[in-house]
Amino acid sequence: MVNTNNRNDIVLDILGRVQEALAEAKGELTPELVKSVEAGVRADWGGDRVFIAKRRGEGHSNRNSRIFRDYLAGERVKLLSRRYELSERQVLRIIKAPPK
Numbered sequence: 001m002v003n004t005n006n007r008n009d010i011v012l013d014i015l016g017r018v019q020e021a022l023a024e025a026k027g028e029l030t031p032e033l034v035k036s037v038e039a040g041v042r043a044d045w046g047g048d049r050v051f052i053a054k055r056r057g058e059g060h061s062n063r064n065s066r067i068f069r070d071y072l073a074g075e076r077v078k079l080l081s082r083r084y085e086l087s088e089r090q091v092l093r094i095i096k097a098p099p100k
Helices: 010-024 031-045 060-072 077-083 088-096
Strands: none
Touching (some): 060 088
């Protein structure tokens, strides 16, 4: 059963499944438990192309605000793309987007 809060994030989904399974098994990690979790993950995620973000917890709006602020302070797009690990095109898109 996929937790509806985690159904769009494979990492959180897998961690949630493992946590639930361990709680039910009273903390004992058995081969059967591993197979059960694996079967559930494969049933729900199998065949999907999954994107796993590098960072979690930091909203894009915070990052984008910093990029926009740095750009206004005179930072070059090339430097910003390296600093924030984005393509130059992504940085340009952020800079041209209206602030929220």
